[in-house]
Amino acid sequence: MALEWSIQKRARFVVVSGTGTFDPSFLYAYLAAMRDAGATGYRKFVDLRRADIRFSVDDFQALGARLASHDNAQAGDAPGPIAILVGLHPPDLLLDMALLLKQHVGLYRRLRVFMQEEEAREWLDSQVEARVF
Numbered sequence: 001m002a003l004e005w006s007i008q009k010r011a012r013f014v015v016v017s018g019t020g021t022f023d024p025s026f027l028y029a030y031l032a033a034m035r036d037a038g039a040t041g042y043r044k045f046v047d048l049r050r051a052d053i054r055f056s057v058d059d060f061q062a063l064g065a066r067l068a069s070h071d072n073a074q075a076g077d078a079p080g081p082i083a084i085l086v087g088l089h090p091p092d093l094l095l096d097m098a099l100l101l102k103q104h105v106g107l108y109r110r111l112r113v114f115m116q117e118e119e120a121r122e123w124l125d126s127q128v129e130a131r132v133f
Contacts, residue, residue: 002019003016003019003021003022004017005030005033007033007034007039007042012039012041012043013044013045014034014042014044014080015044015045016030016044016047016048017046017047018051019050020051021052021053022051022054023053023055023059024059024062027063028066040080041078041080043127044080045083045085045121046083047117048086048094049085049086051094053094053097053098054097055100055101060101063104064105067105081111081112081124082105082109082111082112083111083120083121083123083124084098084101084111084112084113084120085114085115085116086098086113086114086115087115088115088116090115098113099113110127
């Protein structure tokens with residue numbers, strides 16, 4: 001199964017999972033799909049246990065700037081919390097990249113990196129949806 005997302009509108013929940021590369025082209029397609037579906041404010045569970053993250057330093061900087069301008073332009077839902085699951089024994093590079101992603105995206109989003117799925121889901125369940133009115 002390729003890296004893909006599913007939107008659960010009734011639960012206001014998004015799951016990203018599969019095997020593939022989590023890179024800028026995937027992320028920007030994902031962000032556009034969330035915007036178009038009205039799912040920006042949904043809780044998001046990103047399972048990267050079988051995926052690779054590939055971002056350059058320039059990609060991270062561009063991502064931060066894009067998220068800041070994207071959030072300022074959005075009306076309605078504030079960005080929902082994001083739990084990234086890397087698994088119990090992730091490759092060093094996957095963990096490093098997930099932490100770098102948190103460092104850059106975490107300025108604009110409630111985002112945490114987890115090694116255990118149960119903890120990730122519990123954290124997401126504990127997050128109160130924030131709406132901008």
